[in-house]
Amino acid sequence: MKLKRSHQLIIDNVSRFIDLTELEKRKYISLLTEVRVKKKEFLMQAGEIAKYEYFITEGCLKVYTLDEDGAPHISMFAVEDYWTGDMASFMRKEPSHYFIKATEDSELLGISRANYNLLFQEIPKFERFYRILYQKSLISYIRRSNHGISLTAEERYIEFKRKYPNIVNRITQKDLAAYIGITPEFMSKIISKVNRM
C-alpha cells in the first residue's frame, strides 16, 4: 500500500532500527496526529505541559528557553526527519521551560502521551526503537556539549557551518548567535572576520 509522503518519511525513519509488518505500520500511523504551523507560530510555549512528541516532515523550527534576563537560548534547530518536543515535560507532565517556534511553514506528526504509552503495549518493538533513538541522541548530545567546551565562539561557528551546511542558510544570524551562545553583535563580527579569511 502506498503511503503519503509524510507517513512514508516517518516509517523510513523508524525502519532504520526496527522492522515493521504492514499491519504494524498502519497501526502506528493511526496513532499519529498531523500538525501544521505557519512561520512565526508556536508549536509549544513555556508554561504549557507538552501534549505531544513530534517528528518533522517539512520545515524548520527553533527550540529555545528564555533566561532570567529574557535572553533566548536556542538548544536546537529541528528540520525534516528530526524528532523534537520537550521530553521532560512530556514524560513528567510538568510545565515546560521551552518554546518551539516555526522559522518556516512546517508540517509535523505528533504522538500524544496516551498513544505513546499505548504504542509500547500494542507494538513492544517500539521499546527497542526508542531505546536506540534515545541512546543515539544521548551520544550525540554528549559529544556536542563536550566538543563545544574549550572552543572559542569563532571555532563553534565554523564547526556548525561545516556540520549543518543546509541549516546555516535557513536561519537568521541572530538565531545562530542564540544557538552558539553569544550576542548577535559578536556573531556579526565573527562572520565578517571568517568571510574575510
Place this chain on the structure above:
Amino acid sequence: MKLKRSHQLIIDNVSRFIDLTELEKRKYISLLTEVRVKKKEFLMQAGEIAKYEYFITEGCLKVYTLDEDGAPHISMFAVEDYWTGDMASFMRKEPSHYFIKATEDSELLGISRANYNLLFQEIPKFERFYRILYQKSLISYIRRSNHGISLTAEERYIEFKRKYPNIVNRITQKDLAAYIGITPEFMSKIISKVNRM
C-alpha cells in the same frame, strides 16, 4: 535468596523501572562482571574501545577528556548507584576520547558488549529498562546543559554545591574547576569569595 550487597544494589536500581522474577535476576547477575579499581587507577583510557558499560556499587570516579591543549574537561563524577562508561565507544566500537579514573578505591559491575546484546534476547524487558534509563539521562543532560548556560562560574559552583552536597566534599577543587569549566586559580578565588559571603 539473599544477594550480596553490590548485586542487591544493581537489582534495586533496575527494579525502579521493570519487575524481574527471581530467575531473571539470577540470569541478569550472571551476565555481569565485578571490577575493582584503586584510587588513581584508570577504568578506561582514551584510545581504547570501551569493552563494558558500568554500574558503580562503591567509590567515586571522574569521567573526562583532554582538549587539544591537554587540559582536562570533566563531564561527570560517578558515585554509588550511578551508571557510567563511554556509550559512543561501546556501541560503535570506536576508540574512546574519554578517560575514567578512580578518585577513591571503587567497585563496579560491568556488562560486556556481548552480554549487553544477549540481555535483550534473553530478557526483552531490558529494552524497556534501557529505554527509560536513556530517556531520563537525556532529560537530565539537556536540563543540565541548558541550565548552565547564561550562569556565571560562581553561580554554577553554588548550584553544584546545592545539588550534589555529598559529592562536593569528595573531590578536589582542581577537579571541580575542570567540571565547572574554569581554571583552578579562578575556582580558588570563587570559593574564597563565596565562603566570605
Place this chain on the structure above:
DNA sequence: TAAAAGTCTTAAACTACTTCATTTTTTTTC
C-alpha cells in the same frame, strides 16, 4: 509600494575569566 518592524554592522567602554609567576598548605610516598 510605503511605512513599520526587524536584522545587521560598527565602534568604544567594560567584565568575567585566563595566564603566568610565586608562595603556602596539604597529601602522598617510602
Place this chain on the structure above:
DNA sequence: GAAAAAAAATGAAGTAGTTTAAGACTTTTA
C-alpha cells in the same frame, strides 16, 4: 615522619566576549 609531590591561594597583566548606542539594510505588513 621527612622528603617529595600535588593542591590551593594570591596578585598583576592580558583576552574573549558583553553592553550600549546609533546608523544602514532587509523583510514584513497593510
